Every structure is written in C-alpha cells, then in structure tokens.
Amino acid sequence: xxxxxxxxxxxxxxxxxxxxxxxxxxxxxxxxxxxxxxxxxxxxxxxxxxxxxxxxxxxxxxxxxxxxxxxxxxxxxxxxxxxxxxxxxxxxxxxxxxxxxxxxxxxxxxxxxxxx
Amino acid sequence: xxxxxxxxxxxxxxxxxxxxxxxxxxxxxxxxxxxxxxxxxxxxxxxxxxxxxxxxxxxxxxxxxxxxxxxxxxxxxxxxxxxxxxxxxx
Amino acid sequence: xxxxxxxxxxxxxxxxxxxxxxxxxxxxxxxxxxxxxxxxxxxxxxxxxxxxxxxxxxxxxxxxxxxxxxxxxxxxxxxxxxxxxxxxxxxxxxxxxxxxxxxxxxxxxxxxxxxxxxxxxxxxxxxxxxxxxxxxxxxxxxxxxxxxxxxxxxxxxxxxxxx
Numbered sequence: 001x002x003x004x005x006x007x008x009x010x011x012x013x014x015x016x017x018x019x020x021x022x023x024x025x026x027x028x029x030x031x032x033x034x035x036x037x038x039x040x041x042x043x044x045x046x047x048x049x050x051x052x053x054x055x056x057x058x059x060x061x062x063x064x065x066x067x068x069x070x071x072x073x074x075x076x077x078x079x080x081x082x083x084x085x086x087x088x089x090x091x092x093x094x095x096x097x098x099x100x101x102x103x104x105x106x107x108x109x110x111x112x113x114x115x116x
Numbered sequence: 117x118x119x120x121x122x123x124x125x126x127x128x129x130x131x132x133x134x135x136x137x138x139x140x141x142x143x144x145x146x147x148x149x150x151x152x153x154x155x156x157x158x159x160x161x162x163x164x165x166x167x168x169x170x171x172x173x174x175x176x177x178x179x180x181x182x183x184x185x186x187x188x189x190x191x192x193x194x195x196x197x198x199x200x201x202x203x204x205x206x
Numbered sequence: 207x208x209x210x211x212x213x214x215x216x217x218x219x220x221x222x223x224x225x226x227x228x229x230x231x232x233x234x235x236x237x238x239x240x241x242x243x244x245x246x247x248x249x250x251x252x253x254x255x256x257x258x259x260x261x262x263x264x265x266x267x268x269x270x271x272x273x274x275x276x277x278x279x280x281x282x283x284x285x286x287x288x289x290x291x292x293x294x295x296x297x298x299x300x301x302x303x304x305x306x307x308x309x310x311x312x313x314x315x316x317x318x319x320x321x322x323x324x325x326x327x328x329x330x331x332x333x334x335x336x337x338x339x340x341x342x343x344x345x346x347x348x349x350x351x352x353x354x355x356x357x358x359x360x361x362x363x364x365x366x367x368x369x
Binding site: 020028 | 281285321
Binding site: 006007008010011013014015017018020021022024025030033034037041042044045048049051052055056059064066067069070073074077080081084085087088089091092094 | 121122123125126127129130132133134136137139140146147148149151152153155156159160162163166167169170173175178181182185186189192193196197199200
C-alpha cells in the first residue's frame with residue numbers, strides 16, 4: 001500500500017518534471033516557454049519531495065519534515081523568478097506570438113517597480 | 117515495486133528533463149531563454165538529488181538540495197537584474 | 207512588546223524554520239529556535255518599516271486553500287497544454303486593473319497569479335494601476351480578468367485593506 005503510494009508519487013513527480021522541461025523545447029516563444037518550468041516543474045519537484053518526506057518518515061527513525069522547507073522555498077521563489085524573467089524579456093522586447101502591449105513600446109526602457 | 121520499477125523510470129525521466137534543459141541552454145536563441153534553461157536545470161538538479169536520497173536511503177542529500185534551491189534562485193535574480201539594469205548591485 | 211519583540215509572527219516563523227532545518231523537536235532545539243527567531247527579528251526590524259495588519263485570518267486561510275487547489279489544477283492544465291499541439295495555443299497579454307494599494311497586497315496578488323491558471327504576471331505599470339499578465343491560452347480576456355479579480359483580489363482586499 002505504502003509502496004504503491006510512494007511509487008505513484010515518485011512517478012508523477014518525475015513525469016511532471018519531464019513535461020515541464022519538455023515545454024522548453026515544444027513551446028514556440030519565450031513568454032509561453034516561461035510557463036512550463038515555473039508551473040509543471042515546480043509541482044513535480046513538490047511531489048517528489050512529498051514522496052521523500054513520506055519515505056523517510058516511515059522508516060522508523062521519527063518524522064522527517066525538512067523536505068517541507070525546500071518545497072515551501074520553491075513555491076515562494078518560482079513566481080518571483082518568473083516575474084523577473086518576463087520583465088527582463090519585455091525590457092529587451094523579445095519577439096512574442098501575442099501582440100506586445102502598447103505601453104511596452106511606449107515606455108521603452110523605463111521600469112518602475114522593483115518588486116513583483 | 118518502488119526500487120524495482122518506479123525509481124529507475126523516474127531517473128530516466130529526470131535525465132530526459134536535463135537533456136531538454138541543456139538543449140535550450142545551447143540553442144538559445146535569446147539571453148532570457150538561456151537564463152530560463154539554467155533555472156529549469158537547477159530545479160531538475162533538486163529533483164535528481166531527492167531521487168538519489170530515496171534510492172540510497174540517506175538524508176545527507178537534503179542539505180545539498182536546499183543549497184541548490186537557494187543559490188539557483190539568487191543566480192536567476194542576479195542575472196535578470198543584470199539584464200534589466202546593466203549592473204547587479206545598486 | 208514593541209521595542210523588545212518587534213515582530214512576534216516573524217520570530218515564530220523563524221523558529222519553525224529552524225526546527226524544520228534541524229529536523230527535530232527536542233526541547234533544546236525549540237529553545238535555540240525561539241532565541242534565534244527573537245534575535246533575528248530584532249536585528250532585522252529596520253527592514254520591515256511597517257507591520258502589515260491581517261484583518262480577517264479566516265479569509266486568509268480560505269484564500270490559501272483556494273490558491274493551493276488552483277496550483278494543482280493549473281499545473282495539470284499547463285502539462286496538458288504542453289503535451290497537446292502547441293500550435294493551437296492562444297497566448298495573449300492581458301491588462302488587469304488593480305484596486306489594491308499596499309505593496310504587500312500587490313506582491314501577494316502577483317505571486318498568486320504566477321502560480322495559478324496558466325498566467326505569469328509580467329509587469330506593474332509605473333502608476334501602480336495595472337498589472338500586465340501573460341496568459342498561455344486565453345479564449346476570452348475579459349473573463350480571465352474577472353476571474354482573477356473575483357478569486358484573488360477581492361479576498362486580498364478584505365484581508366489587507368478593509369475600508
């Protein structure tokens with residue numbers, strides 16, 4: 001039972017990690033590619049860490065929760081780096097499949113706020 | 117079932133994820149693309165370390181994963197800042 | 207209270223992080239964690255000029271639940287969109303007008319948008335009135351804006367700016 005649960009968590013995590021990285025290849029402009037690693041990969045690694053916490057907690061040496069720390073850290077930092085990357089891309093005016101918004105071409109180099 | 121079947125398959129999938137990341141890192145075409153590829157690679161590295169930890173039943177890999185998470189995030193932010201401003205501090 | 211213990215919540219959170227790092231709940235570690243949390247929050251107090259006030263803790267809890275659920279759904283959606291043919295995606299930039307004013311509320315909103323339904327917040331306009339959002343697959347931009355406003359912005363207003 002536990003074995004099946006662990007196996008499915010590990011497999012789901014690895015599969016999501018792979019799909020997220022596959023998105024880097026398959027999607028066709030930078031702004032779309034940005035979605036793949038920030039979402040799928042983060043959840044994939046989260047699921048792997050959950051499996052790890054479960055695995056070490058059930059080996060009889062006490063509860064192991066420090067994997068939670070990495071998960072929380074990843075979930076906090078992923079949106080920040082995604083926001084900064086897309087801001088940098090807008091700043092460089094990378095080619096996009098969607099129409100670039102008018103204010104980007106107008107404002108040009110002026111960037112206003114530091115934080116997301 | 118876990119060690120016979122799930123773990124090897126998971127290792128293969130994560131290795132394939134590494135390959136995708138490296139491909140994007142080499143091909144580019146733009147600088148943010150490469151930064152994004154690096155970002156993906158460090159998350160993949162965390163996945164690989166966690167899998168190794170389960171495989172070898174050793175908790176020693178946890179600190180390395182945490183450090184990679186910290187350093188990777190700081191690296192991504194610094195590179196983006198460099199693109200946005202032309203320098204990192206200030 | 208205010209001088210010696212400027213941010214009790216920050217101190218408690220740091221203590222919790224310490225316990226997770228040490229991976230034990232031995233009494234010695236708890237004392238050490240509380241001590242560290244107190245010292246760090248005292249010495250970093252000047253980085254937190256104003257304490258954000260949380261007015262509705264229950265609404266905050268519900269928002270966390272909603273966001274966690276949305277993260278799960280959004281991830282599966284994005285994975286499916288990647289596997290399906292990418293040529294059929296309809297990416298778009300959408301401008302979301304903001305009703306929030308405080309820095310913290312806008313940050314939390316931007317982070318929630320980044321983690322949820324196929325969207326990444328790209329840029330805050332210089333007058334802080336609009337948030338530019340890139341979405342992976344949009345059918346109807348107005349509906350997306352309405353969803354973001356209803357699901358995330360309204361609870362955030364209740365929590366941080368009840369007026």
